[in-house]
Amino acid sequence: MTSEAPSASHCFDFESDFIGNWRCIPLCVRRKLDLCGVKLKLNHWLALNQTQRQSLxxxxxTPEGLDHLRQHLLACTESMADGQAKTLPIATGEAWQNPIEIPELxxxxxxxRGISLRLEQWSAxxxxxxxxLCKLARPGHDHHNLEAAFSEVLA
Structure with a gap:
């Protein structure tokens, strides 16, 4: 558990099977996508070269960085086979943005999983x-990294 601000480029240990080759979109990038309002498909991600993925x-x-990211992603996906990335509403008021209420889910x-998640832990x-944690616990997700995520972030 950490109390410091999140690192925009932090990757979790439970993501180690694809860190470096970036065959999946890491959670730090997925958070930025939510914060800038862009739906980037895995095919878009995989169409980027290694250097482009690392830059993401x-x-x-930052607010300015996220605005530039949105513009950048829309421009660089414009001519891709899957078409341009879609825009979404920018994440505001999401459960993961609220440190004082643990989502029921x-x-x-x-x-x-036999884990007691207390408000003090969530807030920290x-x-x-x-x-x-919220993304890995959502319905429709395979949840295979959720237990590892609980272990890593609550340690």
Whole structure:
């Protein structure tokens, strides 16, 4: 558990199987996509070269940086086979952005795994850590990294 601000380019240990080759979109990038309002498909991600993918991992998540990221992604996906990335509403008021209320879905996911998630723990997590837990616990996700995520961020 950390109390410091999230690192825009932090990748979790449970993502280690694709760090470096970037065959999947890491959670730090997925958070930035939510914050800039862009739906980037895996095919878009894979159509980028290694250097381009790394630049998205390293991209700063300041308001200005996120605005530039949105413009950049729309421009660089414009001529891709899957078409331009779609725009979405920018994430505001999401469960992972609220450090004072644990989402019910996450409490249930923790209890199912025998984990007691207390408000003090949730509040001590940084936004990226809360984002990771919420994304991995959402319905329709395969949840294969959720237990590892709980272990890593609650350690």
């Amino acid at each position: 991992v390293d991209w700063e998540d 996450l409490t249930a996911a923790a209890e199912t 997590l940084n936004e990226l850590e809360r984002f990771a």
